[in-house]
Amino acid sequence: MRLPVMPPVKPMLAKTAARIPPGMHYEAKWDGFRAIVFRDGDEVLIGSRNTKPLDRYFPDVVDAALRLLPERCVVDGELVIATGDHLDFDRLQDRIHPAESRVRHLAATTPASFVAFDLLALGDESYMERPLTERRAALERALADTPAPVHLAPATTDPEVAAGWFERFEGAGLDGIVAKDPAGRYRPDERTMVKVKHERTADCVVAGFREHKSGPIVGSLLLGLYDDNGRLQNVGVSSSFTMARRAELVDELAAYRIEDLAEHPWARWAEAEAHETDRLPGAVSRWTGGRTLDWVPLRPELVCEVAYDHTQGDRFRHTTRFRRWRPDKDAADCTYAQLAEPARYDLADVLNA
Incomplete structure (x- = not known):
């Protein structure tokens, strides 16, 4: 060439x-x-x-x-x-x-x-x-x-x-x-x-977190929304924090950590077949070369407000931006219904614009 x-x-x-x-x-x-x-x-x-x-x-x-x-x-x-x-x-x-x-x-x-x-x-x-x-x-x-x-x-x-x-x-x-x-x-x-x-905002359940690659501090928050069947679906992450804030989050989340995963909504995260019907964190994929994506489960009680640009199917398309905790919000109210749906527009009309 x-x-x-x-x-x-x-x-x-x-x-x-x-x-x-x-x-x-x-x-x-x-x-x-x-x-x-x-x-x-x-x-x-x-x-x-x-x-x-x-x-x-x-x-x-x-x-x-x-x-x-x-x-x-x-x-x-x-x-x-x-x-x-x-x-x-x-x-x-x-x-x-x-x-x-x-x-x-x-x-x-x-x-x-x-x-x-x-x-x-x-x-x-x-x-x-x-x-x-x-x-x-x-x-x-x-x-x-x-x-x-x-x-x-x-x-x-x-x-x-x-x-x-x-x-x-x-x-x-x-x-x-x-x-x-x-x-x-x-x-x-x-x-x-x-x-x-x-940019839009949504209130999400914080049902877990992943540790940062540098050590035992928070790398990303795992976000969930409830679907029409009452199941908590993993819809994305929020991860844009300073290193100091990541360390503070460890203490803020400590009271919500659980050791027994059995009662957690994402308890079946390690079963490949469970990912066929639900959005769950972790599991082996071709993107990770067989490595398991470890995460720390939390009681699904904390709610935070995040900013997002748009959705892809049943998840946030990109990493969301943490805005604030919402102690005034009930986790059960964090549903897909709050997400804005843009009016459909034909892609052919875009290309012909």
């Missing part, structure tokens, strides 16, 4: 803002795997955010790149999978599987798409030092009338249009807006972009 921009390349990153800034280039924030696709003739490499290759897990995207991308190019974008009219991050995670036969099966049954939003190189020319306006124009020309599964990410310079996308596109599984400097050059691994994400 001989390209003017050679792998590995780390993608540009974004810093968080509370509001959509004015005077920028705006795109939807996709909920997928960030990917930089390098194509040189018959060779294709898909680099991840941390530069590890993804092409072995996405043979369908490699095939699409060979058919639909310019013969020699480097394109930044996002790998996504849709279920119906909605992005499905869980199906995307399924692709990271050690068995090639399984990957090939999933590529055929749940094919992925590539949403392109930046151009790093085309032919013999590097575009990394060119302003975004030039990179975007060249990308639009290069991908004009390109069919699925390669898509050109919708973009606008109108902040009111971006605000409308922020409200509507969440219903298709997207999670915010990215704002970029129209005159900015491509800066790998630098937070030169701005991301604006949805």
Whole structure:
């Protein structure tokens, strides 16, 4: 492979803002795997955010790149999978599987798409030092009338249009807006972009915690919500604490620790079949290479308020942010009913925006 921009390349990153800034280039924030696709003739490499290759897990995207991308190019974008009219991050995670036969099966049954939003190189020319306006124009020309599964990410310079996308596109599984400097050059691994994400709050049961990797202090709180059948489901974690706060939490949680797991709602956490019907912490998975995820059970009585951006199925999509304890709340009132559900929006309409 001989390209003017050679792998590995780390993608540009974004810093968080509370509001959509004015005077920028705006795109939807996709909920997928960030990917930089390098194509040189018959060779294709898909680099991840941390530069590890993804092409072995996405043979369908490699095939699409060979058919639909310019013969020699480097394109930044996002790998996504849709279920119906909605992005499905869980199906995307399924692709990271050690068995090639399984990957090939999933590529055929749940094919992925590539949403392109930046151009790093085309032919013999590097575009990394060119302003975004030039990179975007060249990308639009290069991908004009390109069919699925390669898509050109919708973009606008109108902040009111971006605000409308922020409200509507969440219903298709997207999670915010990215704002970029129209005159900015491509800066790998630098937070030169701005991301604006949805934030909501929910009251959750704290039913356990995991210790921090550095020692016997709190690493993350295990959060639960009650479903319609009265079962406490593990919906995610909260883990953004200072080291001093992690030590304080050990003392705050001490009175709720239990030694006998038998009466705990997640008592069957170590049984593989239990995970087929309930969301439970721990258990062996291919992600951990057979290592058991140990956790400390707590009486499911403590309630805390956390901030979250959006949900994926029956769990929080990302790590939540601890806001405060809620001693005034009954654990039994912490149900899925409090979670906001955005109005559904067709993913096809996003791609055609």
